Amino acid sequence: MKHQVLANKIINSFILALAFLLLSSTASAFSKITDGQIDDIKNHIGNGKWTILEVWASDCPQCRVHMPEMVKFDGKLKNARMLGISLDGRRGIEDAKSFVSEFKIKFPTIISNPIEMNVWMQQNLGESLIGTPTFILFDSEGKLVAAQPGIVAISSLEKFIIQNSDPEKEVNVVDTTDTSR
Numbered sequence: 001m002k003h004q005v006l007a008n009k010i011i012n013s014f015i016l017a018l019a020f021l022l023l024s025s026t027a028s029a030f031s032k033i034t035d036g037q038i039d040d041i042k043n044h045i046g047n048g049k050w051t052i053l054e055v056w057a058s059d060c061p062q063c064r065v066h067m068p069e070m071v072k073f074d075g076k077l078k079n080a081r082m083l084g085i086s087l088d089g090r091r092g093i094e095d096a097k098s099f100v101s102e103f104k105i106k107f108p109t110i111i112s113n114p115i116e117m118n119v120w121m122q123q124n125l126g127e128s129l130i131g132t133p134t135f136i137l138f139d140s141e142g143k144l145v146a147a148q149p150g151i152v153a154i155s156s157l158e159k160f161i162i163q164n165s166d167p168e169k170e171v172n173v174v175d176t177t178d179t180s181r
Contacts, residue, residue, distance in 0.1 A: 030116065033086060033096055033109040041083070041120065044108060046142025050080040050161050055117060055134040057087040058099035063133045066151045067103045073154045074107045079140060080161050082107035087132060089113035121147070139164070 032039045045051040054070055056063040074082045086109055088096035093111055100109055112120075118129040125136070130149040137146045137157070145164075 030110050030112050030120075033093065033100060033111045036111075039108075039110050041085070041110065041124075042142075044081070044083045045138040046140065048079070048140050050077070050140055050165070051083055051138040051142075052080060052157060053083045053085060053136040053138070055085045055087060055129070055132055055136070056099075057132045058092065058095040059088075060132040062151055066133060067099075067105070069154045071103055071105055073158070074105075077158065077161055079165055084109035085117060086111050087114050087117055140166070 030039055030041065031037060041053065044053075052073075056067065070082060084100075084105060084107060086092075086096040086099070088099075088111065090111070090113075096109070096111055099105075114129060121127060121129050121136075125144060125147050127147065133151060134147065134149045135152045135157075136144070136148075137160075139145050
């Protein structure tokens with residue numbers, strides 16, 4: 001039994017390493033949805049702001065239900081920002097762009113695919129991608145705070161960020177009912 005578990009770990013590690021080598025030798029799937037330029041999640045975390053990263057797919061029913069709340073939340077806290085990661089991949093970029101347009105998403109969105117996102121999560125979070133939506137929260141210094149598959153209540157995110165923010169820094173809640181922004 002021990003030998004089988006060890007063999008499975010070795011095989012999984014080999015597959016992960018092979019996937020990483022294959023993916024790193026090709027164009028990065030982490031690219032801006034707007035212009036296809038290579039982007040990196042690290043470009044969007046830290047620098048004094050909390051980052052709420054939502055991994056979604058245009059064909060995910062839960063993502064469609066939850067996205068209007070995320071769009072409404074975007075910009076509500078001055079010390080927080082949103083980042084979307086679409087798993088639609090290069091082949092599904094038009095579906096992802098339609099999703100962004102349909103929900104009027106203004107926060108930055110990176111296009112990726114499930115394999116590359118899974119590799120990124122294993123390397124940076126030590127856990128695998130389970131499905132969409134998945135939420136990953138980084139503090140204002142860029143430190144990973146939480147990762148949660150499934151829908152996360154916006155009120156919980158907001159409360160957590162406010163309670164864990166440096167009281168010396170401005171955390172003002174912005175009135176998002178103003179449509180002129």
